[in-house]
Amino acid sequence: MSLLVDPCCCKTTLTSSRFFGIPTSAMSMRAVFAKNKTRGLGFGLRQVRAMQTVTLPDLDYDFSALEPTINGEIMQIHHQKHHRAYVTNYNKALEQLEEAIGKGDSSKVVGLQGAIKFNGGGHVNHSIFWKNLAPKKDGGGEAPHQSLGWAIDTSFGSLDNLMKKINADGAALQGSGWVWLAYDKELKNLKVETTPNQDPLITKGQNLVPLLGIDVWEHAYYLQYQNMRPDYLKNIWDVINWKYASQVYEKESA
Amino acid sequence: MSFQHLQISPAVVSYRRVDSPKSPTCRPKYPQVNTVNLHRSWKSTKVVAYYGLTSPPFQLDALEPYMSQKTLEIHWGKQHQSYVDGLNKQIANSPLYGYTLEELVKVSYNNGNPFPEFNNAAQLWNHDFFWESLQPNGVKMPWGGFLEQIEKDFGSFSNFKENFVAEAMSLFGSGWVWLFLKKTDKKLVVAKTSNAINPLVWGDIPILSLDMWEHAYYQDYKDDKEKYVNTFINNLVSWHSATARMARAEAFVNLGEPKIPVA
Numbered sequence: 187m188s189l190l191v192d193p194c195c196c197k198t199t200l201t202s203s204r205f206f207g208i209p210t211s212a213m214s215m216r217a218v219f220a221k222n223k224t225r226g227l228g229f230g231l232r233q234v235r236a237m238q239t240v241t242l243p244d245l246d247y248d249f250s251a252l253e254p255t256i257n258g259e260i261m262q263i264h265h266q267k268h269h270r271a272y273v274t275n276y277n278k279a280l281e282q283l284e285e286a287i288g289k290g291d292s293s294k295v296v297g298l299q300g301a302i303k304f305n306g307g308g309h310v311n312h313s314i315f316w317k318n319l320a321p322k323k324d325g326g327g328e329a330p331h332q333s334l335g336w337a338i339d340t341s342f343g344s345l346d347n348l349m350k351k352i353n354a355d356g357a358a359l360q361g362s363g364w365v366w367l368a369y370d371k372e373l374k375n376l377k378v379e380t381t382p383n384q385d386p387l388i389t390k391g392q393n394l395v396p397l398l399g400i401d402v403w404e405h406a407y408y409l410q411y412q413n414m415r416p417d418y419l420k421n422i423w424d425v426i427n428w429k430y431a432s433q434v435y436e437k438e439s440a
Numbered sequence: 441m442s443f444q445h446l447q448i449s450p451a452v453v454s455y456r457r458v459d460s461p462k463s464p465t466c467r468p469k470y471p472q473v474n475t476v477n478l479h480r481s482w483k484s485t486k487v488v489a490y491y492g493l494t495s496p497p498f499q500l501d502a503l504e505p506y507m508s509q510k511t512l513e514i515h516w517g518k519q520h521q522s523y524v525d526g527l528n529k530q531i532a533n534s535p536l537y538g539y540t541l542e543e544l545v546k547v548s549y550n551n552g553n554p555f556p557e558f559n560n561a562a563q564l565w566n567h568d569f570f571w572e573s574l575q576p577n578g579v580k581m582p583w584g585g586f587l588e589q590i591e592k593d594f595g596s597f598s599n600f601k602e603n604f605v606a607e608a609m610s611l612f613g614s615g616w617v618w619l620f621l622k623k624t625d626k627k628l629v630v631a632k633t634s635n636a637i638n639p640l641v642w643g644d645i646p647i648l649s650l651d652m653w654e655h656a657y658y659q660d661y662k663d664d665k666e667k668y669v670n671t672f673i674n675n676l677v678s679w680h681s682a683t684a685r686m687a688r689a690e691a692f693v694n695l696g697e698p699k700i701p702v703a
Contacts, residue, residue, distance in 0.1 A: 267663040304612045360559050361614035361635035362654070383613035404614075404654035405663065413519045413655060 237284045239277040242270050243313050251321035255425045257410050265316070268405055272308030272384070279305055307384035311364055314399050320427035330428040334397070334435045341376040351378050353419040356402045366390075367398035367431070369438055395438045397431040490531045491541060491564060493524045496571035503576050506671050511659040519655055520567045527560035541565050542640060549641040562636035566616060566649065569638075573648050575678030582679040586686050589695065593628040600630070601673050604650075607632045608669040611652050617669075619648040619682070621689045626696070645689040648682050 245265060250258030279301040286294035320326035329345055330338065342348040348367070355378055356365035363382040370377060372393040379390045387396040400422060407418035496516060501509040531537055536548055536557055545565050548558035581597060582590060594600035600619075608617045611632045620639040622629045628647065631639075639646045650672050651657075657668040 263662055271663070300612065363613075405658060408655055408658045409662075412514050413522060 237280050239280060240273055240309055242273045243316065245316050247319075247321050247324065252319060252326070252425045255421050256319075256407070260405075260407070260409050263409075264312075264401075264406060269309070269312045272305045272312065275301065276305035276309050303389075304384050307386045307389075310386045311384060311399055311401070314396050315401055317430045318398050318400075318427055319425050320429070322424065324427075325429050326425040326427055327423060328428060330432050332432065333439065334428070334432040337376055337435065337439075348378070349423055352398075352400065353416065355380050356400060356419045357416045359402055362403040365400050365402060366394075366396050368394040369397055369435055370394055371438060374439065395434065397434050398426065488528065488532060490528050490537075491524055493521050494568055494571075496574070498571075498574070498576050503574060503676060506660075506675050507574070508660050511656075514659065515651075515655060516567070516571070520564070523560045523564045523567065527557065527564055530557045530560060541568075545638070545640050549637075559636050562638060562641075565640070566636060566638055566651070569646060570616075570649050570651050572681050573650075573678055574676050575680065578676065578678050578680075580674065582683060584683075586679070586683045589628060589686070594630075603630045604673055605666070605669050608650060608652055609666060614653045616652055617650045618646055621645040621647060621686070621693055623693055626693055645685070645692065647685050647689070648677060 242265075245261075248258075249261040249265070252261060279298055283295060283298050283302065286298065329335065335345070338345055338348050342351065352365050352367065359365065359380050359382075361382065363380055363385075364387075366379045366381065366387050368377050368379050368387055368390075369375075370391065370393050376397075377394075379387060379394065381387060381390060387394050387399070400419065402415060402419070407415065411418040493516075496512070500512040500516070503512065534557055536544060536555065539547060541561065541564060544557065544561045548555045548561050550558070581587065587597065590597055590600050594603060604617060604619065607630050611617065611634075613634060615632055615634045616638065617630065617632045618639050619628060619630050621627070622644050629644075632652070633639075638649070650669065652665070652669075657665065661668040661671075
């Protein structure tokens, strides 16, 4: 016999784990009931939500809207193929995770972490990336004003300095990864960070909030810039959506 | 190991010293300076090059339609060249002077805490190795003793191919897939590595490689990694190179007693 705390409303019920021979943790019970199997435990346990899946977010602009900085072919493949693949594989990994938790297969749970970090990170990062870009007619490339503008001047001296630092760090990143402008909620300052592969910014610090992320995986620029990553980084500032970054900054620093 | 069908062309086997000691006596006293007279004036411009760009053993359009000329022009002509230029610039001001490329890769790896020269040196070596692992109009399968070794270590040739493709598809990010001979286990192994890492840093002997960085296939296959890997393993592998490398490797690793039939 053990106590089950329903996470939805903290209602406690008694349950027996002899039926399944699995540890009766709230998470595992939730996973079991998520499959809608009615097993007569006889103690009135509540059905809880299934593990949520993610969907591919739409772009706020056409694929060709960012030309000539990033051409339409790249945007289309990047969004429709790469991001969609991360979404699909993340959902698959979550399903397998749910199953593994339900069975109590700890080594499988741990083994899935790589796929979750990679595909989940890919989904998180790209969702931010699409918001970080905007066509010039919608404000892409316009310098940040007000609070974010002042914060950048304080932390880096000027917007130009920030751009130089991000370009340098992005070009120096070996292999695949991302370069970020991050806001540290605890220290209340801005900093430039890089993450390898699809690691989200949070892996560099639990207090870091991404304001701006630039994808420096080769698929983000190769068809247009080939191996000239520095040129891609120099040009992408023409379509960076500072309005979104300002919104996030104002919300987090309030 | 049968040598009957072995045809080694000079372009395929390049001499590399393995595990040679770095002693002061075998190091040249002065930097290798190649003086180039660019302007026909009495003043000449010094160009220093410690490592050079080697050509692939085939013409750039020879791998069509599997790997286009445009890809090779960029991959070899620009990407590979940039590793050479980057490394030469670094070596000019570095204490890691006077090594062969293979030694430099091992030394700059520094047991997992690589020096800045590692990325350029390793990628330079990796690409040299990769071009020699490709062959236009190559044979589809290994033969003789090498095939026996693959069957011994993987069960069957198709098992090996499946393993290779699975490793390539499960790589997260940039990297390479290798078929290499593990010295300690004395068997062939397929494994993936990240970024610039190669089996030399583990003390093992690479036999074949496939570049899984996006720049290697994006031009021709876009995001279709699986098609690229299958095309490579079925159409582009140079089994001649692999066999030659295996033959050399046997000088360093004892793969077991020969099977002497019982009378």
